[in-house]
Amino acid sequence: MGRMEKKVVLITGGGSGLGYAAAIQVAREGAKLSLVDLDAEGLENSKQQIESEIPNADIITIEADVSDEEATKNYVNKTMEHFGRIDGFFNNAGVEGKQNLTEDYGSDEFRKVVGINLDGVFYGMKYVLEVMKKQGSGSIVNTASVGGIRGVGNQSGYAASKHGVVGLTRNSAVEYGEYNISIKAIAPGAIMTSMVEGSLKQMAGDDWEKAGEEFVKDNPMKRFGKPEEVGNLVSFLLSDEATFINGAVIPIDGGQSYKY
Secondary structure (H helix, E strand, O other): OOOOOOOOEEEOOOHHHHHHHHHHHHHHHEEEEEEEEOOHHHHHHHHHHHHHHOOOOOEEEEOOOOOOHHHHHHHHHHHHHOOOOOOEEEEEEOOOOOOOHHHHHHHHHHHHHHHHHHHHHHHHHHHHHHHHHHHHHHHHHEEOOOOOOOOOOEEHHHHHHHHHHHHHHHHHHHHHHHEEEEEEEEEOOOOHHHHHHHHHHHHHHHHHHHHHHHHHHHOOOOOOOOOHHHHHHHHHOOOOOOOOOOOOOEOOOOOHHOOO
């Protein structure tokens, strides 16, 4: 029996990247899945890939914009209607946005990035915590970033939103620990996902692969992280083995954020 057996796990951004990596890992460990994404095609691909490996996987998919509060309430309600409970929540959906100096950063772009990365995380916590408090148990993992624990440059919206995720995580962990709910965040560094590939293409165009090689030279491990490495961490943090980890923000970046 897997450590996630009989648990219901809700994942936003489940149509690709870290959301998919976490989804397939918790499914391998026995979890039932509610996958949320704005990309309907990505959701269907995730579902099919998981079912091809785990034919008896119990999965629902919900198309939703996490920056819309009503859409968030709806995906939580649909998950409850289907499964009757939510044991784990990977509050993950996010975007990087366009890169620019703060003085040149578009106001509309800033609002868009903060709307998805911060408002979306808040809305998700707001409605899932209500469920978990009634249950008397639950675990939440929010996706922050190394850009939420230090400055990265050229990413005003992203950095502001991810620092906000860290604050929300710590604040809510203090509020809900007494209800047997643990809340933590991960702070991924450069993990080779489509979002990171897109970021490299913003910086270097067709030479993005060479730019990537240069980018990881300063990393103590001299490489990009793998989505499955993040998936493994998330699965552990959502499991009963990690219930006393509360309010923590855990970097997964090869040690780069600790380098002077």
